[in-house]
Amino acid sequence: MEKNNVLMMVWKSFTILCTLSTVTCASYQIGAPNNTDIEFVLINDNNPCHRTCVKGSEPMRCHYTFSVEWYRTMSKACYLCPFSPEDCDLPHCIPGEGSKRTIAVVNRQMPGPSIEVCLGDEVIVDVTNKLLSDSTSMHWHGFHQTGTPYMDGVPYVTQCPIQPGATFRYHFKAENYGTHFWHSHSGFQRADGVFGPFIVRVPDEFNPHISLYDYDLSEHIVMIMDWGTELGIDKYAAHHHSDGDNKPRSILVNGRGMSKGFLIDTNTTTYIPPARFVVEKNYRYRFRVTNSGFLNCPIEMSIDNHTLTVISSDGKDIEPVEVDSLVLYAGERFDFVLNANQEIDLYWMRFSGLMDCDARFTSVFQGAVLQYKNASETGNPSSLLDYASSHRQGLQLNPLNKGTEDNETITMPKLVSLDGWDDTLKEKPDYQFHLAYDFYKINNPHFHQGDLYGFFNVSNPKQRLLTPQLNRISMTYQDVPILQGRDTIDDKNFCNSSTIEAQDCADDYCECTHVLQVALNSVVELVMIDEGFAYDANHPFHLHGNYFRVVAMKRLGSNTTLEEVKRLDAEGKIKRNLMDAVVKDTVTVPDGGYTILRFKADNPGYWMMHCHIDFHVEIGMAVIFKVGENHEMPPVPKDFPTCGNYLPEISKLPTINPCIKKESIYSLKYWFPTFFDDSCNSSSGSSSIDSNRISVIVLVLIFTKFFC
Ligand SMILES: *[C@@H]1O[C@H](CO)[C@@H](O)[C@H](O)[C@H]1NC(C)=O
Ligand SMILES: *[C@@H]1O[C@H](CO)[C@@H](O)[C@H](O)[C@H]1NC(C)=O
Numbered sequence: 281m282e283k284n285n286v287l288m289m290v291w292k293s294f295t296i297l298c299t300l301s302t303v304t305c306a307s308y309q310i311g312a313p314n315n316t317d318i319e320f321v322l323i324n325d326n327n328p329c330h331r332t333c334v335k336g337s338e339p340m341r342c343h344y345t346f347s348v349e350w351y352r353t354m355s356k357a358c359y360l361c362p363f364s365p366e367d368c369d370l371p372h373c374i375p376g377e378g379s380k381r382t383i384a385v386v387n388r389q390m391p392g393p394s395i396e397v398c399l400g401d402e403v404i405v406d407v408t409n410k411l412l413s414d415s416t417s418m419h420w421h422g423f424h425q426t427g428t429p430y431m432d433g434v435p436y437v438t439q440c441p442i443q444p445g446a447t448f449r450y451h452f453k454a455e456n457y458g459t460h461f462w463h464s465h466s467g468f469q470r471a472d473g474v475f476g477p478f479i480v481r482v483p484d485e486f487n488p489h490i491s492l493y494d495y496d497l498s499e500h501i502v503m504i505m506d507w508g509t510e511l512g513i514d515k516y517a518a519h520h521h522s523d524g525d526n527k528p529r530s531i532l533v534n535g536r537g538m539s540k541g542f543l544i545d546t547n548t549t550t551y552i553p554p555a556r557f558v559v560e561k562n563y564r565y566r567f568r569v570t571n572s573g574f575l576n577c578p579i580e581m582s583i584d585n586h587t588l589t590v591i592s593s594d595g596k597d598i599e600p601v602e603v604d605s606l607v608l609y610a611g612e613r614f615d616f617v618l619n620a621n622q623e624i625d626l627y628w629m630r631f632s633g634l635m636d637c638d639a640r641f642t643s644v645f646q647g648a649v650l651q652y653k654n655a656s657e658t659g660n661p662s663s664l665l666d667y668a669s670s671h672r673q674g675l676q677l678n679p680l681n682k683g684t685e686d687n688e689t690i691t692m693p694k695l696v697s698l699d700g701w702d703d704t705l706k707e708k709p710d711y712q713f714h715l716a717y718d719f720y721k722i723n724n725p726h727f728h729q730g731d732l733y734g735f736f737n738v739s740n741p742k743q744r745l746l747t748p749q750l751n752r753i754s755m756t757y758q759d760v761p762i763l764q765g766r767d768t769i770d771d772k773n774f775c776n777s778s779t780i781e782a783q784d785c786a787d788d789y790c791e792c793t794h795v796l797q798v799a800l801n802s803v804v805e806l807v808m809i810d811e812g813f814a815y816d817a818n819h820p821f822h823l824h825g826n827y828f829r830v831v832a833m834k835r836l837g838s839n840t841t842l843e844e845v846k847r848l849d850a851e852g853k854i855k856r857n858l859m860d861a862v863v864k865d866t867v868t869v870p871d872g873g874y875t876i877l878r879f880k881a882d883n884p885g886y887w888m889m890h891c892h893i894d895f896h897v898e899i900g901m902a903v904i905f906k907v908g909e910n911h912e913m914p915p916v917p918k919d920f921p922t923c924g925n926y927l928p929e930i931s932k933l934p935t936i937n938p939c940i941k942k943e944s945i946y947s948l949k950y951w952f953p954t955f956f957d958d959s960c961n962s963s964s965g966s967s968s969i970d971s972n973r974i975s976v977i978v979l980v981l982i983f984t985k986f987f988c
């Protein structure tokens with residue numbers, strides 16, 4: 281009886297303590313919004329900021345909530361998809377190409393929620409990391425973050441990674457109009473599904489192409505990407521540490537695709553219903569296309585019986601060009617006008633994978649349906665759809681590994697910007713940098729450890745992995761974000777090609793924090809050179825924080841060198857478009873050739889420039905531009921989260937004394953430990969016992985002095 285009472289009391293005090301501690305824990309989640317799923321659907325889907333942009337109206341504050349979590353294609357939300365095709369459109373159903381695989385997504389959508397605002401709006405996005413054990417970050421691809429460099433979303437450059445359970449509130453101005461997108465900048469999360477559209481519109485009065493189309497609809501946003509059956513990290517580990525390949529298996533259009541390898545029912549050829557884009561005859565539509573791909577899979581796009589009138593790239597307007605097909609590299613965006621002037625019917629929109637997706641490897645292609653109103657709402661076009669037929673003859677924009685030497689295609693320097701001349705195009709830039717690269721046969725210790733399994737030790741060619749580097753340097757980061765920690769980071773921690781000159785980076789692997797420093801408001805010229813000795817490769821480069829002009833692009837042959845390009849330039853054999861060169865933020869470089877970019881470094885901060893192929897940026901194919909002096913950059917926002925190492929000096933580490941017990945100063949045990957001590961060895965605890973006794977004696981002496 282008595283024993284039960286004691287147990288009861290112990291239990292009760294236990295529950296009270298538990299409740300108390302839960303309350304304490306919960307109050308630690310400072311800043312974490314307690315939105316339910318329903319709430320964020322409301323905020324995102326009926327967001328009042330998605331409106332017609334009107335000249336002279338007040339900008340709005342636009343609030344979104346993103347919940348990043350692990351999820352699954354063909355989840356239970358898909359019910360009978362694809363046998364009951366409308367089930368594939370149910371909320372939270374992400375069909376992919378029909379296979380079941382783990383994905384990472386925002387708000388159980390892929391592509392994630394579309395942010396559509398007007399130029400000048402203020403954007404607030406609360407990103408909550410529910411990934412259990414991975415950190416995350418969000419980059420607003422196409423936004424320059426002028427004055428808000430801390431919102432660029434690059435881990436260890438502009439912010440600490442967002443820890444699991446934490447929420448980071450991004451807050452910036454939508455200062456760049458056009459077709460952009462957002463995506464995680466952490467690991468392979470973009471590849472696994474953490475991406476979505478970000479469209480900034482302008483009032484008709486400021487839209488030079490307004491007369492070219494009748495509709496600019498959210499339904500005509502097209503997000504394309506390469507896709508596979510496994511998580512990005514699985515593919516990465518298999519490719520870098522074993523004999524796994526780096527080839528995509530399919531292409532998705534707005535998160536879905538039909539794929540031969542993933543026929544749900546081989547007898548009836550039931551596929552996932554392809555993406556559909558509905559138009560009405562005799563109207564013209566603005567399509568906004570983004571390639572958010574992650575491997576080396578440029579995608580050629582065309583629409584049967586229609587041409588594409590391309591009016592903008594990476595958000596910036598160009599003089600329209602009418603083409604039959606268009607190639608998009610990872611990170612690029614193009615807007616085109618589709619004139620629905622053909623017979624009422626269904627037409628294939630064809631997507632054909634190049635490079636690692638081409639006929640030498642996986643022959644990856646995809647179709648989506650262009651459906652005229654009054655044509656079948658469920659059927660597919662009758663014409664054949666396969667890899668061979670997905671290549672369209674005729675005029676192509678942005679072809680693979682070609683430059684202005686090719687007179688049968690339109691390469692980027694031939695596009696005409698509507699921006700007019702500015703001093704980025706002045707004759708002599710203030711800085712000129714050459715960034716030369718290739719894949720190198722070196723012992724990169726991240727996957728070829730010298731004596732153990734060095735590059736030349738392993739004989740299986742599938743296990744020999746070459747390292748892509750910029751100027752023979754692989755990028756590494758500091759232990760704190762460079763922008764945030766700039767005042768504590770010595771510039772000596774940074775490197776560039778002149779600081780590593782003494783090292784033999786051609787034979788030995790070199791890695792460091794590759795930073796190129798330029799003065800504020802200077803004009804920078806970047807000569808990107810793809811040496812092209814290893815394979816016939818291709819890399820798309822993306823610059824954060826700035827637009828650039830593409831002033832030249834040329835393929836010289838199957839290979840070239842930095843010296844050859846410099847020599848040609850010195851001999852005046854490189855022609856630059858310094859009149860009206862196109863303005864972009866992502867561009868390709870022909871293999872065995874060069875692309876020359878110009879930008880005005882007027883946005884103080886640390887800005888990444890990197891290959892947009894995830895496998896390459898994750899092993900260091902990146903460089904950082906330090907624009908302006910540290911003091912010219914905006915101050916660190918109040919309460920900005922911190923991170924970093926905990927590495928106290930070993931010699932200064934205190935001796936660990938497990939006998940130290942915190943006793944209340946009012947307890948007897950505090951004053952007379954020896955009498956109460958039960959676990960500690962007398963030897964280890966003796967010194968503290970002595971000092972206790974001394975204090976007691978001193979106190980007793982003081983007492984006696986006062987009262988006697
Ligand atoms: C969380 O939700 C509760 C109840 O819905 C509400 O009272 C509270 O204000 C919310 N807290 C925050 C930080 O939004
Ligand atoms: C497809 O047809 C074959 C042969 O007729 C049959 O054995 C198989 O079960 C069918 N598969 C499905 C999924 O119905």
Ligand SMILES: *[C@@H]1O[C@H](CO)[C@@H](O)[C@H](O)[C@H]1NC(C)=O
Nearest residue numbers: 584585586622623624625626
């Ligand atoms: C589309 O073009 C093809 C080839 O030019 C032609 O055979 C076909 O009839 C056209 N389809 C329609 C619906 O106009």
Ligand SMILES: *[C@@H]1O[C@H](CO)[C@@H](O)[C@H](O)[C@H]1NC(C)=O
Nearest residue numbers: 560561562624652653654655
């Ligand atoms: C579509 O069909 C409806 C009803 O059959 C007809 O009234 C309409 O004119 C058609 N539209 C076009 C563009 O042909």
Ligand SMILES: *[C@@H]1O[C@H](CO)[C@@H](O)[C@H](O)[C@H]1NC(C)=O
Nearest residue numbers: 675684685686687688689690
């Ligand atoms: C392209 O250039 C080649 C050789 O310089 C020339 O023979 C050909 O006619 C040109 N084609 C066009 C379309 O200008």
Ligand SMILES: *[C@@H]1O[C@H](CO)[C@@H](O)[C@H](O)[C@H]1NC(C)=O
Nearest residue numbers: 730731732733734736737738
């Ligand atoms: C790998 O190659 C290096 C250099 O050729 C050699 O010294 C080393 O013994 C080799 N290791 C193995 C495990 O074969």
Ligand SMILES: *[C@@H]1O[C@H](CO)[C@@H](O)[C@H](O)[C@H]1NC(C)=O
Nearest residue numbers: 771775776778779795796797
């Ligand atoms: C390269 O590094 C050196 C040494 O830190 C520095 O003086 C120089 O300014 C750097 N060059 C560039 C372009 O950043």
Ligand SMILES: *[C@@H]1O[C@H](CO)[C@@H](O)[C@H](O)[C@H]1NC(C)=O
Nearest residue numbers: 812813814836837838839840
């Ligand atoms: C480099 O290009 C030249 C001319 O195009 C070719 O003859 C040579 O074989 C190439 N070298 C390599 C290593 O690919």
Ligand SMILES: *[C@@H]1O[C@H](CO)[C@@H](O)[C@H](O)[C@H]1NC(C)=O
Nearest residue numbers: 937938939959960961962964
């Ligand atoms: C107590 O002393 C024994 C023997 O000297 C030792 O093995 C043990 O680790 C000591 N325990 C503590 C708590 O210091």
Ligand SMILES: [Cu+2]
Nearest residue numbers: 819891893896
């Ligand atoms: Cu690359």
